[in-house]
Amino acid sequence: xxxxxxxxxxxxxxxxxxxxxxxxxxxxxxxxxxxxxxxxxxxxxxxxxxxxxxxxxxxxxxxxxxxxxxxxxxxxxxxxxxxxxxxxxxxxxxxxxxxxxxxxxxxxxxxxxxxxxxxxxxxxxxxxxxxxxxxxxxxxxxxxxxxxxxxxxxxxxxxxxxxxxxxxxxxxxxxxxxxxxxxxxxxxxxxxxxxxxxxxxxxxxxxxxxxxxxxxxxxxxxxxxxxxxxxxxxxxxxxxxxxxxxxxxxxxxxxxxxxxxxxxxxxxxxxxxxxxxxxxxxxxxxxxxxxxxxxxxxxxxxxxxxxxxxxxxxxxxxxxxxxxxxxxxxxxxxxxxxxxxxxxxxxxxxxxxxxxxxxxxxxxxxxxxxxxx
Amino acid sequence: xxxxxxxxxxxxxxxxxxxxxxxxxxxxxxxxxxxxxxxxxxxxxxxxxxxxxxxxxxxxxxxxxxxxxxxxxxxxxxxxxxxxxxxxxxxxxxxxxxxxxxxxxxxxxxxxxxxxxxxxxxxxxxxxxxxxxxxxxxxxxxxxxxxxxxxxxxxxxxxxxxxxxxxxxxxxxxxxxxxxxxxxxxxxxxxxxxxxxxxxxxxxxxxxxxxxxxxxxxxxxxxxxxxxxxxxxxxxxxxxxxxxxxxxxxxxxxxxxxxxxxxxxxxxxxxxxxxxxxxxxxxxxxxxxxxxxxxxxxxxxxxxxxxxxxxxxxxxxxxxxxxxxxxxxxxxxxxxxxxxxxxxxxxxxxxxxxxxxxxxxxxxxxxx
Numbered sequence: 001x002x003x004x005x006x007x008x009x010x011x012x013x014x015x016x017x018x019x020x021x022x023x024x025x026x027x028x029x030x031x032x033x034x035x036x037x038x039x040x041x042x043x044x045x046x047x048x049x050x051x052x053x054x055x056x057x058x059x060x061x062x063x064x065x066x067x068x069x070x071x072x073x074x075x076x077x078x079x080x081x082x083x084x085x086x087x088x089x090x091x092x093x094x095x096x097x098x099x100x101x102x103x104x105x106x107x108x109x110x111x112x113x114x115x116x117x118x119x120x121x122x123x124x125x126x127x128x129x130x131x132x133x134x135x136x137x138x139x140x141x142x143x144x145x146x147x148x149x150x151x152x153x154x155x156x157x158x159x160x161x162x163x164x165x166x167x168x169x170x171x172x173x174x175x176x177x178x179x180x181x182x183x184x185x186x187x188x189x190x191x192x193x194x195x196x197x198x199x200x201x202x203x204x205x206x207x208x209x210x211x212x213x214x215x216x217x218x219x220x221x222x223x224x225x226x227x228x229x230x231x232x233x234x235x236x237x238x239x240x241x242x243x244x245x246x247x248x249x250x251x252x253x254x255x256x257x258x259x260x261x262x263x264x265x266x267x268x269x270x271x272x273x274x275x276x277x278x279x280x281x282x283x284x285x286x287x288x289x290x291x292x293x294x295x296x297x298x299x300x301x302x303x304x305x306x307x308x309x310x311x312x313x314x315x316x317x318x319x320x321x322x323x324x325x326x327x328x329x330x331x332x333x334x335x336x337x338x339x340x341x342x343x344x345x346x347x348x349x350x351x352x353x354x355x356x357x358x359x360x361x362x363x364x365x366x367x368x369x370x371x372x373x
Numbered sequence: 374x375x376x377x378x379x380x381x382x383x384x385x386x387x388x389x390x391x392x393x394x395x396x397x398x399x400x401x402x403x404x405x406x407x408x409x410x411x412x413x414x415x416x417x418x419x420x421x422x423x424x425x426x427x428x429x430x431x432x433x434x435x436x437x438x439x440x441x442x443x444x445x446x447x448x449x450x451x452x453x454x455x456x457x458x459x460x461x462x463x464x465x466x467x468x469x470x471x472x473x474x475x476x477x478x479x480x481x482x483x484x485x486x487x488x489x490x491x492x493x494x495x496x497x498x499x500x501x502x503x504x505x506x507x508x509x510x511x512x513x514x515x516x517x518x519x520x521x522x523x524x525x526x527x528x529x530x531x532x533x534x535x536x537x538x539x540x541x542x543x544x545x546x547x548x549x550x551x552x553x554x555x556x557x558x559x560x561x562x563x564x565x566x567x568x569x570x571x572x573x574x575x576x577x578x579x580x581x582x583x584x585x586x587x588x589x590x591x592x593x594x595x596x597x598x599x600x601x602x603x604x605x606x607x608x609x610x611x612x613x614x615x616x617x618x619x620x621x622x623x624x625x626x627x628x629x630x631x632x633x634x635x636x637x638x639x640x641x642x643x644x645x646x647x648x649x650x651x652x653x654x655x656x657x658x659x660x661x662x663x664x665x666x667x668x669x670x671x672x673x674x675x676x677x678x679x680x681x682x683x684x685x686x687x688x689x690x691x692x693x694x695x696x697x698x699x700x701x702x703x704x705x706x707x708x709x710x711x712x713x714x715x716x717x718x719x720x721x722x723x724x725x726x727x728x729x730x731x732x733x734x735x736x737x738x739x740x741x
Contacts, residue, residue, distance in 0.1 A: 109527070123545055133510075142529070166490070171496050295401060308412075
């Protein structure tokens, strides 16, 4: 126990005497948490719309003004032909084309039905899909308005209607910050914990100071614990700072229990630090450790469900996603913060993180050799 | 010229004799393009929803079958109280709930007016909106079948066409982005590290005291990476066409030309980093940590650039991968020619010239 105390003293001195590393640990995450959520906004708004109006009637005018008044669409072009409008799509100046055929008004009144053509740039499938759906519902509203003008209300009621009452729980204003801020905080804690611990043992190897440790009676697990605990404490501090930013800047207060959140982070950090230590026992130079850590952090970043939902991935990719500790943490962080999930809800994820922590740290201790080869 | 070729050969030896780096150079792009190409998608697929059917009559059953028939949803049918639904959401088991009230069919037939409630877990706002939209479409489609015999008067039927990507596949958005990301990061890192390594090992001194021009020292460093990156590019393109089903609608020649230009731009970014740093460690930190998040976000393939606040949009303009992403989408997917992308091409070329000029100017022929 006394050995551990001295080792910890040494590690803390090393961290606090390195003026370069402290800002990297504490300032960088905060700055990133302030900037990144602004960049990571997938709210679909300001869809640029090109209109091709072959009819030029009062009906088509009404439709266009109804669409532009909705707030989702910006009229970016009023073109005489589809070809010209298509050119706008090619230049990325328009996202959707609305084409109103000739005699739109006349045929609608005379023949009782009329078609409208929508063409969306579907390279970004989500945007096209949502844009077309918004436009479709505006057209349906418009259609109902017209019908009301021409038909007596009682006749209209003879048609069966199904009212759909939809509600959005946990985030009624559909704010994208609510989704991204807890997720980005999770990634930042991961990056700090993973990189710092990955570089640490390797640094001692490269400078040669590890020889000094190897010739002492320090036990393997003492050494590993001595490396783990300082970074674990720093991880907790970073997470706390992140929670403060989340509350003060974005106004997101965890709905669930804060104690549960901390309990989870405490376990999660053990898993991530174990990953870092494992990487550092496998590499000989800091450069190698960086490359390996970089490769995995890329995968953590993109497969963790931060940007795209894990449910939409093919099954084999879902397995890879679940084999990263970070996907569970992002999920749980969002659950506790946004939905107020309780211990019973996140029990499984906690068990998984414990398993990760045990396996990764155990592996790292086994793989760390005090004998040089 | 002969000298130059000898130096290029030296650099090739450097690369080929370092197995680990070579593995990184080819392994990383291949693994990532395949993994991310398949995995990254915003499509709604197999979302777990729960159907709470208090009606249990003909109409509700029919509607449920229709919802089941679409492959967006994985349905679980149970009778749940409001409380239980909330608990399920909290566990993260379901993404949405559809609730049929009692007497659904009766209401629909006799009063011509029935109600359905949809509750979505909006902690992911876009997913919630999409799910609600899909469910709504299915319900409205069912209503249309009810009134087919007696068509609605004054009906406007919107016909929707999805251009370039009729199946709304996620790969179409993400593969070009991952290409830009991977090429940018790998090229930048490799060049920056290879030059700084010579500084760190002290061999740079030997090169500088030789009669060989310093300018050519740098150029000969860049050549192998240019060649290898082109090989890399070919592999990436083959993978994305044959494995990920990406179309190449424009000219292959143009695609290669633009990609080569982008690779040169990325190599110049690497050169700049290498002139500004003294240790491999710093060079790596700058080219990995420093470049990764900006490239990830400002390329515009994860989040639309037009949604970002103005200052960030301006920052995005100096990220080369943003322009390459536009070019590659235009050439591969839209099948456009040089006339539509000359502006982006010029910007990339301009960036390259400026970056090269600065790094040559900053390249010190004296050791500090």
